[in-house]
Amino acid sequence: MDPELGAQREAFKAQNKSCFILGASGETGRVLLHEIVKSGLFSKVTTIGRRELPFEEPLYKDVVQKIVDFEKLPNYADDFKGHDVGFCCLGTTKAKAGADGFVRVDHDYVLQAAELAKAGGCTHFNLQSSKGANKKSPFLYTQVKGQIEEDVELLGFPRCSIFRPAILICNRQESRMFEWLTLKALTPVSALVPTFITIPVATVARGFLNNAIRPAKQPVEVLENADIFEVAGKGI
Numbered sequence: 001m002d003p004e005l006g007a008q009r010e011a012f013k014a015q016n017k018s019c020f021i022l023g024a025s026g027e028t029g030r031v032l033l034h035e036i037v038k039s040g041l042f043s044k045v046t047t048i049g050r051r052e053l054p055f056e057e058p059l060y061k062d063v064v065q066k067i068v069d070f071e072k073l074p075n076y077a078d079d080f081k082g083h084d085v086g087f088c089c090l091g092t093t094k095a096k097a098g099a100d101g102f103v104r105v106d107h108d109y110v111l112q113a114a115e116l117a118k119a120g121g122c123t124h125f126n127l128q129s130s131k132g133a134n135k136k137s138p139f140l141y142t143q144v145k146g147q148i149e150e151d152v153e154l155l156g157f158p159r160c161s162i163f164r165p166a167i168l169i170c171n172r173q174e175s176r177m178f179e180w181l182t183l184k185a186l187t188p189v190s191a192l193v194p195t196f197i198t199i200p201v202a203t204v205a206r207g208f209l210n211n212a213i214r215p216a217k218q219p220v221e222v223l224e225n226a227d228i229f230e231v232a233g234k235g236i
Contacts, residue, residue, distance in 0.1 A: 005210065009041065012213040018044035018082060019212075020066075020122075022113055023089035025049055027168060028128055032087060032205040037063060041213060048079055048113070070105075073112045080113070081120035085212055088113065089128045099140060107148045114152045124159040124216075126208055127152055131166040131197075131225050149222075159216045163207065166225040169200045199225055206232035 019036065023029040024047040036045055037059050046064040047053060053065060066079040090113070092105040114125055127149065135146035149162050207228035211221075214231075223231065 005214070008213050008215070009039075013041050015084075016043040017084040018042055018046070019085040019087060020046040020048050020080070020083045020117070021087045021089065022048050022110075023091065023128075025051070025053055026089055026091065027201050028165075028204050029087070029089035031201050032089060032208055033063070034059075035202075035205045035209050036087075039209060041209070042085070046079075046083065048076075070109045070112075073109065073116065077116050077120065080116035080122070083117065083120065083122050085124045085126070086114075086117045086122045087126045087128075087208055087212075091128065094140060102140070103144055106144050107151075110148050111151050114155055114157075118155045118157060123157065124161070124212065125152065125155075125157045126161045126212065127163065128204070128208075129162050129164050131164050133164055153220050158219065160220045161211055162220070162222045163204065163228060164222065164224050165199045165204045165228055167198045168204065169198050197225075199228060203232045204228055 019042045021029055021033055021036070024033045033045070033047065036042060044064065045062070046066060048066045048068055050068065050070060052067055055061075055063060066076070068076040068079060088110055090105065090110055092102055094102045096102075097105060110127070114127075117125060129149050130142060130145045132142045133145035133149055134142055135150055137143040137146060152162075153160055207223065210231045211223065
């Protein structure tokens with residue numbers, strides 16, 4: 001482990017901070033949760049989601065699970081109170097949820113959750129966005145990602161970290177044929193320039209955690225794909 005990171009880790013752990021994870025059942029959230037509980041850096045870890053997750057390993061015995069109805073999220077304001085750090089990996093796809101459903105999940109649910117987290121005392125909100133996010137994009141996916149970035153920034157968290165990973169490399173629990181074909185086609189490019197257009201989901205998770213424990217340089221920070229590789233590469 002990088003000596004500087006090791007010192008930051010010990011200093012962070014001594015603060016006894018708590019965190020919550022939105023989207024812990026998804027690819028990034030699932031790996032992030034594992035990294036967080038394995039690290040022992042947080043005194044309390046809470047998942048907030050629409051269903052209970054089947055934890056079997058003893059490693060997860062102290063994880064608190066809050067079950068919410070995202071269509072009535074303001075009713076669950078108490079579940080967002082008392083967390084120092086929030087990690088948002090919530091998201092779906094247009095193919096899975098339709099255009100309206102995609103906007104509802106990736107923008108509306110995320111923004112409502114961020115508002116509740118801010119009101120509940122969260123001081124560092126981490127948002128998983130996407131490479132190419134731009135509210136003026138002609139493509140719905142990157143347009144929505146750009147819009148939610150801006151809307152979360154405007155909430156005024158003391159610290160807001162936005163992650164823009166490229167195409168995720170992972171063993172998905174659900175089938176996404178187009179994504180699989182794209183990854184296959186981009187394999188030669190990834191081999192030549194590994195930080196350009198793909199990124200392992202484990203690298204994103206490590207990037208989230210490593211970045212959270214290091215001091216902030218500014219209130220809002222945007223980590224592009226190469227930046228995530230850099231901060232994740234130092235180890236945990």
